Amino acid sequence: MSQNKMVGRRSILFGRPPVVIGAGSVAGEKEGNGAFGKYYDMVENDPLFGAETWEEAESKMQQLATQVALRKAGLEPKEVRYLVAGDLLGQLIATSFGIMNFNIPMFGVYGACSTMGESLAIGSMIVDGGYADYVVALTSSHFASAEKQFRYPLAYGSQRPYSATWTVTGSGAVVLASSEARWRRKETGYVEVAGITTGIITDYGIKDSMNMGACMAPDNVNIEQ
Numbered sequence: 001m002s003q004n005k006m007v008g009r010r011s012i013l014f015g016r017p018p019v020v021i022g023a024g025s026v027a028g029e030k031e032g033n034g035a036f037g038k039y040y041d042m043v044e045n046d047p048l049f050g051a052e053t054w055e056e057a058e059s060k061m062q063q064l065a066t067q068v069a070l071r072k073a074g075l076e077p078k079e080v081r082y083l084v085a086g087d088l089l090g091q092l093i094a095t096s097f098g099i100m101n102f103n104i105p106m107f108g109v110y111g112a113c114s115t116m117g118e119s120l121a122i123g124s125m126i127v128d129g130g131y132a133d134y135v136v137a138l139t140s141s142h143f144a145s146a147e148k149q150f151r152y153p154l155a156y157g158s159q160r161p162y163s164a165t166w167t168v169t170g171s172g173a174v175v176l177a178s179s180e181a182r183w184r185r186k187e188t189g190y191v192e193v194a195g196i197t198t199g200i201i202t203d204y205g206i207k208d209s210m211n212m213g214a215c216m217a218p219d220n221v222n223i224e225q
Contacts, residue, residue: 011196016178016180018124018178019190020175024174025040027040031170047142058087058089058094058171059093059097061170062171070136079134082105083106084123087140113216127176133177151210163211
């Protein structure tokens, strides 16, 4: 008899929890100077990451974060069955061009600030379901590309209010492995993804595009199983 993995209305407990066997993080100069700066694998002072556009810079971050995560996991791209990833841009162009050369089958997701959680959730379900031994979950954002997408391009010179949210310039990637793959590696100490809870849409009518925190705050107090 198969195990019922569904818990409550919106949660899942995995029967064979996937494990995180590698992670990579890339950040911009502002983030590197912050409280978590020492924890990033790479901090780049050039906001363009050597590229010509903000969008290309974001693609470069995804490429670097994935390379770091795969290196830490001791894997080659050809060993990864799926990649679940997204970004903040239209048509997921940062992701599409950033990971194209890895030649890994991809599921593109768009969850705004929840994209990494969404990628991890879907990737974990794929692994727990027995459909892959290794899955990469990945996301990114870039302050300048996000400003162009949602507010005003920097070249426009729009005056920002004294208090406004600031989109992170950074990218993160993790490699998820199945329980079977974990034991084959004869390694321990991995972080398990024991389960997930999927959020619902909550709209309190916030209209200020400069205050994304207020839009997202209700979900932080509306967690139920």
